[in-house]
Amino acid sequence: MAEFTAAVYQNEFLPDGGTDVNAIVTVTCNNAGVAGQTGGGDAGEIIIVDTSGSMGDETMAAAKQAAQAALAEIVDGTWFSVIGGSDRAYLAYPRVTSGPGMVQMTPQTRNEASGAINDFRSAGGTAIGTWLDLAGVLFNSVPQVRQKHALLLTDGENREAPGALDEAIRRATGVFQCDCRGAGTDWQVDEVRRIAQALLGTVDIIPKPSEMQAQFQEIMRKAMSRGVSDAQLRVWTPQGAQVLYVRQVSPTVEDLTDRRVAVNDLTGAYPTGAWSDESRDYHVAVRLAAKAVGQEQLAARVQIALGDDIAAQGLVKATWSNNAELTTRIDEQVAHYTGQTELATAIQEGLAAKAAGDEATATTKLGRAVQLAAATGNDEATSKLRKVVDVDNEKEGTVRLKRAVDKADEMALDTASTKTTRIKK
Amino acid sequence: MTETPPPTAGVPCPKCGAETAPDDAFCEACGTPLGATPAPTPGTAGTAPVPAPAADEKAPFDDLGSGPISAVTAGVGTPAAPSAGRRPCLNCGGEVGPDLYCQTCGTKAPSERDHFREQPASWVAGVCDRGITHARNEDAMALMADEQPGSRAVLVVLDGVSNSVDSDVASLAGARAALGVLRTPLPQGMGTPESRLAAVTKVMTDATTAAQEAIVATTAAESTNPASATYTAAVLEGDRVVYANVGDSRIYWLPDTGDGVQLSVDDSAAQMQIAAGVPRKEAETGPQAHAITKWLGRDSQDFSPRVGERTLTDPGWLLVCSDGLWNYASEPAQLAEQIAAAGTQDPAELALRLVEFANGRGGQDNITAAVARVGAPATGQNADGAAAVPEAAPSTTAPTTTPTTTAPGAGPSEGESDG
Known part of the structure; x- marks a missing residue:
């Protein structure tokens, strides 16, 4: 049985008249078990492979091999299917036209699915929205599947009518989770990141076909280790208080603020998807009505809920004080993740400005990113940034844009922008 | 008669070994x-569980x-x-x-230590509250009352001195010890008012001594900053109230109509200034306003109480409170205003409203308000003592006050400064 714990890091002391409370809540899950085997319903996996005409021979061969390697990681008994995607989605396996669109994994079905993958031929365009819609239909065709996860590979830009992809993302949101990977450099980070963020998954670039198999294996292994099919983060705030934001800040920055679903007047639920044995950090900011110096009150109850059961709870407090020594201190964790969140924004805005030809803004933003990455000890961001800019002064954040940048390095910086590091203890 | 502890004794105190009642x-x-789980009192066992x-x-x-x-x-x-x-x-x-x-x-x-309430009978209640700015509640309160409204009540309030160690523990022990002495009716003396007052003073002093001993008993031997507290007790028997105090917790008599009075006289620097002619408001808000000149505790030089008595002829409220309340309403008229604002005849409600009032003004200290209703509710007809009232009714201002000071060395009585 999975066990959750919650730990709160904050400075609870507010100055006279202070209203805003910030806290980092670390939620840790242990004994998660294996996907689909913890009594919370069955698990389902769908592998979606881009089969559009742009997939070159080498990429296609690598994609087939990677998809087959992913099949090998899916635990027997798990429901699965394989989708081939071009300007429309087709169900490559199981080959059915009605009834359940998924089958349970056995040595035999794994073999048959491998054969179906071998038959992939690249042709046609890219309509990712239709792929997501088919995956949703397939998941819903097997009612006992509770934990729904897809792995999506694309190599190109979406060619659907404007808005079609966003509509499809909206339909898929809350239905299944999706980890997304882009092969090569002809796909749009922004577009694929929108899918991954909405569907509580990850996004990354696979620059070389040779790296594809390892990535697919890792994604699927991780999916299989998520024995907790679905958990909600719940945030209770007192009457009259305002939730300024709720963000996941580790392992990646994901703003959950707008994904609130009201549980009751004072409590909102935010989706967190499936959990393995892992730890995630959330930044919760609440605005309260100021109380008199000396008063103490609860600013938020941050809970992790499995269905309607509260598995763990952390208390975020507020105490008004006129001791400046207490009230001016900023919690280390809060400061660290505030910096990391700004880092993600600076990288994304800097790269967007660069793409738009606004070199001045790009230089300022990426300079700030270099500064923040160094200050918060995010070595991965630092090394990725150094492939895009020449650093004059790390501390000051003065940089020059590199003249010749490998497109893959720039995309890797972009996809990794939301990855955060934990505070160094 | 007062309630007596049930015959079955509880477990001895784990700390000092003293006998305890099962529901203590x-x-x-x-x-x-x-x-943590008090045994049910015999009367309620098995019935509706409280x-x-x-x-x-x-x-x-x-x-x-x-x-x-x-x-x-x-x-x-x-x-x-x-x-x-x-x-x-x-x-x-x-x-x-x-x-x-x-x-x-x-x-x-x-x-429960930071905020507790007592209501020993329908006509007597009190609230003892941490307030807002203090980290803990060092005030203490112990009340008892016979069931019949207007019969007999004891209200004890102590205010632990916040810069001494464990004064929250000490003040509560002191309050309960004093209440223990005051449980039985006061002596009547030999029949003359003088002898009666002497006998009563002896009992009130004994109660103070019991509080003092309890405080000293809870003070760690090695303490370099021993617990100390103020002491205030009021015993109401019919239309007579006997009171005693050490320090600056107070007793007020606040009749429904007419002027109220502060019965107790503070042992404080502010009171000395007032006696010397400084206006009350100035003295009570000055830098030394809260310095008390007498207190209970191991380092106390003199804890003999100032004892007084008074006959209450009109309906009204007897209030025993700590400075956490009167800091915000020192004049009897100001307190009467708050009682009127509370607009209730329920003592529990009134005590709560008074504490809320002090907290609303900042709650800068622990707050205790204990009240006893004297006479019929203001809205109802006169009940008890109605026959005695007619000729005394017009003069509501303390015709029968007997200010006395019996403590040796306490100096001559300066009378009831607010009378």
Whole structure:
């Protein structure tokens, strides 16, 4: 049985008249078990492979091999299917036209699915929205599947009518989770990141076909280790208080603020998807009505809920004080993740400005990113940034844009922008 | 007669070994919290179970432990506890969660030591509260009353000195010890007012001594900053109130109509200034306003109380309070104003309103307000003593006050400064 714990890091002391409370809540899950085997319903996996005409021979061969390697990681008994995607989605396996669109994994079905993958031929365009819609239909065709996860590979830009992809993302949101990977450099980070963020998954670039198999294996292994099919983060705030934001800040920055679903007047639920044995950090900011110096009150109850059961709870407090020594201190964790969140924004805005030809803004933003990455000890961001800019002064954040940048390095910086590091203890 | 402890003795106090009654939440002798689940009193066993107030909650901030310290109340008009015996939120009336914060407004529920209420009878009640800015509640209160309204009540309030160690433990032990002495009716003396007053003074002094001994008993031998407290007790028997005080906690008589009076006289620097002619307001807000010149505790030089008595001819409220309340309403008229504003005849409600008033003004100190209703409610007809009232009715201002000072070395009585 999975066990959750919650730990709160904050400075609870507010100055006279202070209203805003910030806290980092670390939620840790242990004994998660294996996907689909913890009594919370069955698990389902769908592998979606881009089969559009742009997939070159080498990429296609690598994609087939990677998809087959992913099949090998899916635990027997798990429901699965394989989708081939071009300007429309087709169900490559199981080959059915009605009834359940998924089958349970056995040595035999794994073999048959491998054969179906071998038959992939690249042709046609890219309509990712239709792929997501088919995956949703397939998941819903097997009612006992509770934990729904897809792995999506694309190599190109979406060619659907404007808005079609966003509509499809909206339909898929809350239905299944999706980890997304882009092969090569002809796909749009922004577009694929929108899918991954909405569907509580990850996004990354696979620059070389040779790296594809390892990535697919890792994604699927991780999916299989998520024995907790679905958990909600719940945030209770007192009457009259305002939730300024709720963000996941580790392992990646994901703003959950707008994904609130009201549980009751004072409590909102935010989706967190499936959990393995892992730890995630959330930044919760609440605005309260100021109380008199000396008063103490609860600013938020941050809970992790499995269905309607509260598995763990952390208390975020507020105490008004006129001791400046207490009230001016900023919690280390809060400061660290505030910096990391700004880092993600600076990288994304800097790269967007660069793409738009606004070199001045790009230089300022990426300079700030270099500064923040160094200050918060995010070595991965630092090394990725150094492939895009020449650093004059790390501390000051003065940089020059590199003249010749490998497109893959720039995309890797972009996809990794939301990855955060934990505070160094 | 006063209520007597049930014949069956409880377990001895784990700290000092003194005998305890089964329903005692605290040791009468040393103030140590007793078992968190008080045995039911014989009368109520097996019948409608009264939920023990927050009995097994671990009270954060409370080094006194977790037991309920409120005495069993008469239950008059007490609203049903919404959950598990936890009192509704003091701020908004919402339900308090298992994490001891309000489920609606998030206000922290105080521990039982930080906020407790007593209502020994329908006509007597008190609230003892931490206030807002102090970290803990060092005020203490102990009340008893016979069931018949206007018959007999004892109200004891101590205010632990906040810069001494463990004065929260000491003040409560002292209050309970004094109440123990005052449980039996006061002596009548040889028949003359003088002999009666002498006999009464002896009892009031004994009660003070009991409080003093209890405080000293709870003070760690090695303490370099021994616990100390003020002391105030009022014994109401019919239309007569006898009172005693050491320090600056006060007793007020606040009749429904006419002027109220402060019966007690502070042992404080402010009072000395007032005696020397400094205006009250100036003296009570000056830098030395809260320096007391007498107190109870191991380092006390003189803890003999100032004792006085008065006959109460009109209906009204007897109020015993700590400076946490009177800091915001020192003049009897100001307190009368707050009583009028509370607009209630229920003593429990009134005590709560007075504490809320002080908290609303900043709650800069611990607040205790204990009240006893004298005479019929203002809205009803005169009941007890109505026959004696007619000729005395026009003169509501203290015709029968007998200010006395019997403490050796306390100097001549300066009379009732507010009379």
